[in-house]
Amino acid sequence: MTPRLDEQTVNLAQGFPAICVFVNDVVNQNVLQSLAENGTNLIALRCAGYDNVDLETAKELGITLVRVPAYSPYAVAEYAIALMLTLNRQIHRASYRVREGNFSLNGLLGFDLHSRTIGIIGTGKIGRITGEILRGFGCQILAYDPYPNKEFGEKYGKYVAFEELLAQSDIISLHCPLTNDNYHLIDENAISQMKPGVMLINTSRGGLIDTKAIIKGLKSKRIGHLALDVYEREDNIFFEDLSGEIIQDDIFQRLLTFPNVIITGHQAFFTSNALENIAETTLSNITNIEQNHTCNNQVIIQ
Ligand SMILES: NC(=O)c1ccc[n+]([C@@H]2O[C@H](COP(=O)([O-])OP(=O)(O)OC[C@H]3O[C@@H](n4cnc5c(N)ncnc54)[C@H](O)[C@@H]3O)[C@@H](O)[C@H]2O)c1
Numbered sequence: 001m002t003p004r005l006d007e008q009t010v011n012l013a014q015g016f017p018a019i020c021v022f023v024n025d026v027v028n029q030n031v032l033q034s035l036a037e038n039g040t041n042l043i044a045l046r047c048a049g050y051d052n053v054d055l056e057t058a059k060e061l062g063i064t065l066v067r068v069p070a071y072s073p074y075a076v077a078e079y080a081i082a083l084m085l086t087l088n089r090q091i092h093r094a095s096y097r098v099r100e101g102n103f104s105l106n107g108l109l110g111f112d113l114h115s116r117t118i119g120i121i122g123t124g125k126i127g128r129i130t131g132e133i134l135r136g137f138g139c140q141i142l143a144y145d146p147y148p149n150k151e152f153g154e155k156y157g158k159y160v161a162f163e164e165l166l167a168q169s170d171i172i173s174l175h176c177p178l179t180n181d182n183y184h185l186i187d188e189n190a191i192s193q194m195k196p197g198v199m200l201i202n203t204s205r206g207g208l209i210d211t212k213a214i215i216k217g218l219k220s221k222r223i224g225h226l227a228l229d230v231y232e233r234e235d236n237i238f239f240e241d242l243s244g245e246i247i248q249d250d251i252f253q254r255l256l257t258f259p260n261v262i263i264t265g266h267q268a269f270f271t272s273n274a275l276e277n278i279a280e281t282t283l284s285n286i287t288n289i290e291q292n293h294t295c296n297n298q299v300i301i302q
Pocket of ligand 1: 049125144175182
């Protein structure tokens with residue numbers, strides 16, 4: 001097993017001027033200090049989000065940070081829609097049933113996606129494509145973004161206040177980054193404003209959702225369907241084969257008991273197109289910095 005970066009493994013980076021990290025590597029103050037002491041001055045993220053990096057400390061220590069801002073927004077948008085369709089038509093349950101010779105349709109009733117109202121939170125690269133695809137299904141799109149995009153508003157959906165999106169949407173899909181301001185954006189208060197039976201999709205970042213509040217919402221049936229590709233404490237679980245282990249996270253284990261919940265292990269990005277783009281952009285980011293060329297993908301400019 002390749003160890004991920006954290007306070008215990010950071011010494012493995014000793015003597016490497018550049019290191020390459022992913023979403024669940026720990027790049028906090030202690031790790032950054034050890035990296036700086038060990039001679040690392042460039043961190044290349046193989047992902048778009050950088051909420052796992054202590055930016056202030058990195059800047060103070062003179063460590064440059066580069067990322068891959070867009071590798072395939074289609075991969076994530078298409079995956080979010082795959083989750084909506086799977087949950088709605090219960091394909092995950094139907095598939096298991098048929099393997100066991102059970103062809104009953106009881107409990108598999110779905111609804112037409114056509115004409116339904118979909119709320120998109122965050123209309124950047126991924127949210128925009130999600131809206132564009134769902135328009136093709138004949139859905140009504142509502143959007144919330146503190147920085148609305150004119151083209152999205154004209155072509156795909158209507159911008160509304162956050163509260164209105166919560167109240168009107170049959171399906172809500174999260175496509176905003178995790179920032180200091182929107183940690184637990186979907187909390188008990190937000191859930192209480194949603195339509196009864198709402199479907200919630202999170203392919204963005206786990207910290208956007210208060211998982212305990214979500215479990216309450218599922219038990220009260222306010223939330224009718226939930227799909228998570230990300231989880232707020234995923235760094236202890238995802239990207240590892242734990243099939244022979246006892247998972248200690250009781251909140252995560254509780255989520256797995258609901259029939260109307262799908263969880264996948266941060267795989268929305270995982271297409272061959274995206275991997276190719278990630279590799280190409282990461283190599284060119286590192287080369288540009290090494291050769292003192294302009295790098296448009298710098299998060300921290302030293
Ligand atoms: N599951 C995966 O495999 C995977 C892969 C790639 C990206 N992601 C996640 O998807 C997110 C979106 O990616 P993107 O490429 O579309 O990013 P982007 O930067 O193009 O767009 C993000 C949008 O969110 C908006 N936003 C910021 N704060 C907001 C808030 N509080 N409420 C609503 N909108 C807000 C921004 O104004 C922007 O328009 C990333 O930040 C990342 O967390 C997940």
